[in-house]
Amino acid sequence: MMSLAARSGAFSPYLQATSYAVAGPLKALIPAVVVKGDKVLVDTKKPFLTRESLNGQSPKSGPAVSVSINAKAGVRFAHTDVKVPDFSDYRRPELLDPNKSSQESSESRKAFSYLVTGATAVVGVYTAKTVAAQFVSSMSASADVLAMSKIEVKLSEIPEGKNMTFKWRGKPLFIRHRSAKEIAAEEAVEMAEFRDPQHDKDRVTNPKWIIVIGVCTHLGYVPIANAGDYGGYYCPCHGSHYDASGRIRKGPAPLNLEVPYYEFPDEDTVVVG
Amino acid sequence: LKVSTGCHSYQEFVTKLPSGLVIASLENYSPASRIGVFVKAGCRYESLENQGVTHLLRLAANLTTKGASAFRICRGVEAVGGSLGVTSSRENMMYSVDCLRDHIDTVMEYLINVTTAPEFRPWEVSDLTPRVRVDKALAAQNPQVGVIEALHEAAYKNALSNSLFCPDYMVGHVNADHMHNFIENNFTSARMALVGLGVDHRVLKQVGEQFLNIRSGVGATGSKAQYRGGEVREHNGSSLVHSAVVSEGAAVGTDEAMAFSVLQHILGAGPHIKRGSNSTSKLTQGIAKATADPFDASAFNANYSDSGLFGIYTISQSAAAGDVINAAIGQVKAAAGGVSEADLTCAKTQLKAEYLMSLESSEGLLDAMGSQALAGGTYHTPEAVLQKIDSVSATSVANAAKKFVLGKKSMASSGNLIKTPFVDEI
Numbered sequence: 001m002m003s004l005a006a007r008s009g010a011f012s013p014y015l016q017a018t019s020y021a022v023a024g025p026l027k028a029l030i031p032a033v034v035v036k037g038d039k040v041l042v043d044t045k046k047p048f049l050t051r052e053s054l055n056g057q058s059p060k061s062g063p064a065v066s067v068s069i070n071a072k073a074g075v076r077f078a079h080t081d082v083k084v085p086d087f088s089d090y091r092r093p094e095l096l097d098p099n100k101s102s103q104e105s106s107e108s109r110k111a112f113s114y115l116v117t118g119a120t121a122v123v124g125v126y127t128a129k130t131v132a133a134q135f136v137s138s139m140s141a142s143a144d145v146l147a148m149s150k151i152e153v154k155l156s157e158i159p160e161g162k163n164m165t166f167k168w169r170g171k172p173l174f175i176r177h178r179s180a181k182e183i184a185a186e187e188a189v190e191m192a193e194f195r196d197p198q199h200d201k202d203r204v205t206n207p208k209w210i211i212v213i214g215v216c217t218h219l220g221y222v223p224i225a226n227a228g229d230y231g232g233y234y235c236p237c238h239g240s241h242y243d244a245s246g247r248i249r250k251g252p253a254p255l256n257l258e259v260p261y262y263e264f265p266d267e268d269t270v271v272v273g
Numbered sequence: 274l275k276v277s278t279g280c281h282s283y284q285e286f287v288t289k290l291p292s293g294l295v296i297a298s299l300e301n302y303s304p305a306s307r308i309g310v311f312v313k314a315g316c317r318y319e320s321l322e323n324q325g326v327t328h329l330l331r332l333a334a335n336l337t338t339k340g341a342s343a344f345r346i347c348r349g350v351e352a353v354g355g356s357l358g359v360t361s362s363r364e365n366m367m368y369s370v371d372c373l374r375d376h377i378d379t380v381m382e383y384l385i386n387v388t389t390a391p392e393f394r395p396w397e398v399s400d401l402t403p404r405v406r407v408d409k410a411l412a413a414q415n416p417q418v419g420v421i422e423a424l425h426e427a428a429y430k431n432a433l434s435n436s437l438f439c440p441d442y443m444v445g446h447v448n449a450d451h452m453h454n455f456i457e458n459n460f461t462s463a464r465m466a467l468v469g470l471g472v473d474h475r476v477l478k479q480v481g482e483q484f485l486n487i488r489s490g491v492g493a494t495g496s497k498a499q500y501r502g503g504e505v506r507e508h509n510g511s512s513l514v515h516s517a518v519v520s521e522g523a524a525v526g527t528d529e530a531m532a533f534s535v536l537q538h539i540l541g542a543g544p545h546i547k548r549g550s551n552s553t554s555k556l557t558q559g560i561a562k563a564t565a566d567p568f569d570a571s572a573f574n575a576n577y578s579d580s581g582l583f584g585i586y587t588i589s590q591s592a593a594a595g596d597v598i599n600a601a602i603g604q605v606k607a608a609a610g611g612v613s614e615a616d617l618t619c620a621k622t623q624l625k626a627e628y629l630m631s632l633e634s635s636e637g638l639l640d641a642m643g644s645q646a647l648a649g650g651t652y653h654t655p656e657a658v659l660q661k662i663d664s665v666s667a668t669s670v671a672n673a674a675k676k677f678v679l680g681k682k683s684m685a686s687s688g689n690l691i692k693t694p695f696v697d698e699i
Contacts, residue, residue, distance in 0.1 A: 051567040054513075055551070056544045058571035058586040059417050060537065062425070065437050067331045067408075068358025069350050 150273035155209065163225035165214060168272060172214035172222050173260070174233070175270070178244055182231065183207045186245040193249070196256045200245045203259050211262050211272060212246035218253035233257070285642070285652045286474040292489050293463025295646040296481045298474040299638070306377045306471035307635045309369035310388045310485070311643035314459035317363050317432040317577070318495045323451040325405075325439030327361055330452055332404050334359040334368065336397045338386035343397065346383050355380045357387070360640075363425070363433055364577055365647055369639060374471055385484045388460065393449035402445045409438050416515045417586075419507065420685045424517045424582070427503040428683035432496050433577055458493040462486050466646035470635055498580045502681035504696040507688075514594040514688035517573055518602065518699060519584030520680030523673075525576040525648055531661055532669040533574050533583050538620035538627075539612055539670065540572035540585070540604060545623065553619055555604045556585060563600035564593040570601050578648065583677055591689035602699055609674035617667050625659050 088096060094105035151168045153175055158164050163176040178186075186200040187207075204210055214222050216235040223242060228234030229250060230243035240251030247256040262272040287297045316327040334357060337343045350357045355372025357380065368388050370380040412418045422436045439447065467481045500521045523529035541554025551557035556570040568589040575582045585605065589597035631637040632655060645652050653661075684696035 049567065051569075052548065054567050054569040054588055055548075056569065057417070057588055058543070058569045058573075059421060060542050060571050060573060060586075062363060062575040062582070063418060063421055063437065064360050064362040065328075065331060065408075065412075066358055066360040067334060068356055069335055069347055 150271055152269060152271045154268060155270055156268050165225070168213075168260075173272060174210075174212050174214040174225060174246070174257075176210045176225070176244065178208055178210055182244045185231070186243060189243075194256075195248050195254065198247060198256055203245055203247070203256070205262070206264060209270065210245055211270065212257040212259055215258070216240055216253055217248065217255040217257065218251070223257075285654070287646065287650070287652050288474070288478055289650050290462070290478075290481060290486070292486050293461075293465075293491075294481055294485055295466040295650050296468075296474070296478050297466065297642050297646045297652055298469040298472055298477050299642065300473070301471055301635075301638075303471045303635065304374055305371055305635070306374045306469065307369060307371040307639050308377065308381060308384060308467070308469040308472060308477075309367050309639050309643050310384060311466040311468060311647050312366045312368075312388070312460050313364065313464035313495075313647055314366045314455070315362050315364040316435040316437050317498065318459050318493070319435045319455070323447065323455060324435060325443040325447050326451045326455045327366065328405060328408070328437065328439040329398065329401055329447045330366070330455065331359050331361050332401045332408070333391065333393065333398065333452065334387055336401075337392050337394055338383075339390035339392060340386040341383055346387070349383060350380060353379055357383060361437065363435070363437065365644065367640065367643055369636075371635070377472060381480060385480065388465075389484055389487050391452075391456070393452045395449050398447075398449045398452065399445075405439050405444050409441075409444075412438055416511065416513070416687050420515045420517055420586075420687050423505040423507065423687070424519060424683060424685035427505040427685055428500060428519060428521075428582060429580075430499040430501045432498040433580060457488070461488040461490050461492040463489070463491045464647070466643055468639055468643045468646055470639055470642075498577065500580060500681075500683075502683045502696075504684045506684075506686050506690055506693070506695075508690045509687060511688040512591055513588055514591050514686060514690065514693055515586075515588050516594065516598055516684065516686040516688075516693060517584060517586045518598065518682055518684045518696070519573055519582040520677050520682045522574060522581030522583030522676075523576060524579050524581055528661075528665075528669065529673065530576045530581065531665050532673040533576070533581065534624055535617070535620050535662070535665045536608060536670045536673045537572040537574040537583070538623045539608060539616050541570065542574075542623070542627070543571055545626075553623070555608065555616075556601050559604040559607075560587070560589075560597050560600045563596040564589070566590040566593050568593070568597050570597065572605075582683075583673070584682070592692055594686075594688070594690070594693040598694060598699065605674055606678050609671055609678050612667050612670050614667065617665075617670065621662055621665065625662055628658060628662075629655060 092105070092109065094100075094109070095102055149169060151166055151173065153164075153166060155175075155177070158175060158177045160177045160179050161182075163174055166173040166175065183200070189200075191197040191199070200207065203212075214225075214233070216223050216237070218235065218238055218240050221235055221237040223233035223235040223240065225233055228241040230241050232244040232246065232249075233242040234240070235242075235251065235253065238252045240253035241249045242253075242257055243249050245256075246259070248254070260272050262270050264270050283299065283301060285297065285299045287295065289295050314327070314330075319326055335343055335346055338346070341349065346357065350370070350372075353372045353376035355370055355376065357368075357370050360367045360369070368384060370384045372380045422438065426434045426436065428434070462485060465485060467477060467485055469477045502520070523533050539555060541551065541556040544551055545553070550561075554570075556572065560568055560570055566589070568587065570585060570587045570589075573582065573584050573586045585598075585601045587594075587597050587601055632641055642652055682696050682699065684699075686693050
């Protein structure tokens with residue numbers, strides 16, 4: 001490298017200019033440069049003010065330059081050439097000026113952010129609840145199964161005084177079109193006469209139509225319509241007499257005929273169940 | 274990691290292959306081995322078309338080669354805890370690896386790949402441009418580097434005037450073709466030496482024969498350096514003036530070179546103790562009489578294969594620069610008139626100590642072995658070198674000083690040059 005019998009010794013570290021591929025673990029860091037984009041900023045402010053600090057600074061021979069993997073590291077300063085993008089398009093207008101204090105706008109910014117966050121959270125919770133409920137309720141009975149539980153009857157097909165029987169939920173369903181005379185008669189009966197006292201008004205929505213389940217409350221047989229001593233139903237198995245309102249009047253049955261839930265969507269139709 | 278504990282013989286082996294490749298090794302029984310490939314391919318061999326190519330080659334040591342990718346080289350070297358580096362001077366380039374003795378084959382593989390089969394992929398080479406800029410900026414932090422590069426530019430017409438760093442106009446314009454051509458022309462077996470410390474000579478010889486015999490011949494011969502003697506002045510705002518005044522010195526290996534080295538130590542070649550007034554340095558003593566401000570001065574001595582530079586390097590306050598430089602030159606003139614035996618012995622001792630201490634580290638020893646292998650194909654033992662130093666006489670030292678005084682001077686200065694004399698005013 002340099003002359004055979006003389007080399008620049010340990011006192012002149014400035015003759016080896018070095019550059020580095022990978023930072024090494026054991027060698028000391030030497031003052032490096034900062035790379036900013038295409039410019040390289042150099043800090044040469046190290047002062048040499050005294051005779052002692054100048055001592056040994058003069059080189060004694062020509063330099064040799066070294067580059068090494070695993071040598072003194074200066075390279076870690078060089079990554080400041082990463083360009084930070086300009087985010088002005090995404091900033092709030094009151095924050096665009098880097099020299100202005102952001103304190104004045106802080107309250108309104110916070111209020112807005114918290115409000116939006118709170119509202120979103122509430123909406124989110126409700127959405128989550130709805131979604132979860134929908135998933136859980138998908139395990140309940142399906143529409144066709146539910147449909148089988150209702151029956152829709154056209155009332156105009158039932159003439160006055162006639163009782164019609166329908167199969168509903170596996171049980172017979174009696175729908176009777178009562179005449180005004182029958183209605184008045186049923187409403188006039190004293191409560192004391194009944195084993196299971198119930199006024200007619202409590203058993204019908206529209207007095208013209210009595211809708212009961214045709215299962216005898218004694219042992220579950222099916223009574224016959226338009227039979228018996230009271231102008232209603234008669235169960236032939238054990239002799240239970242029901243009136244035109246389906247209430248027990250005579251016989252072993254303890255309770256009145258069960259009235260199911262029904263509603264009249266219009267004049268002409270009833271949906272039972 | 275078995276090292277024999279018996280009686281060790283520290284024997285150097287030097288073999289010169291028919292192709293011209295020199296293989297040298299020394300078994301120093303150290304747990305860490307060091308191998309270097311030395312090539313006579315310093316920046317003096319750059320032509321006017323490819324200035325700066327050696328700077329790029331220096332930075333390209335870790336790039337992809339035919340046998341290993343850049344990632345593999347870096348990871349492989351780090352995995353064994355080794356290091357791969359390249360050092361280049363004006364004459365030579367040294368690629369060296371060091372690691373623990375057991376893993377030397379791994380890193381040797383990478384070393385051979387890097388020196389004989391680099392690919393210089395264009396995108397990898399263009400990625401080196403920011404590193405070139407960082408390198409130059411780092412070097413520019415020290416005025417000394419700038420002054421020495423300017424000194425060589427002023428002193429020579431060609432070859433040795435080339436800078437170790439890529440010139441500004443070539444940053445980003447040195448491409449893979451330049452680098453391939455430079456390798457083809459200069460990395461030839463006759464100009465290479467393979468040197469190892471702590472490795473077996475037979476192994477090294479085998480590696481050399483197998484892998485480093487790829488390019489035979491001497492390649493492009495560099496031109497002989499022509500000394501011209503000029504001046505470069507860089508006026509800037511720095512309050513410290515760095516100034517180097519030299520004239521042509523001696524080539525490496527000659528007796529004259531040894532005389533110049535002794536003269537360098539007579540005049541003052543750096544502090545030898547941490548604090549103190551540099552009482553053995555004639556330059557410091559002489560300049561202290563001329564100025565009271567802080568300064569530093571050293572004799573400068575550079576030896577190349579066909580030429581050399583010898584002179585003084587001073588750092589002074591800008592107002593006192595003229596006095597300092599003139600006082601320093603005055604001291605060299607005084608030495609030309611004759612040196613005392615006491616000074617001569619003192620200088621010889623200092624030179625011997627410096628040389629021997631440089632061999633104490635494995636980097637220094639590898640450097641010395643490699644330089645000698647490239648220069649002469651042999652290795653001179655430290656004892657032989659010490660004898661050579663001892664044989665320098667007072668007259669040869671005085672003649673060396675006369676050569677400086679009478680020779681055509683070159684000068685390079687930087688700083689606030691208000692009071693700095695021009696080279697013809699000294």
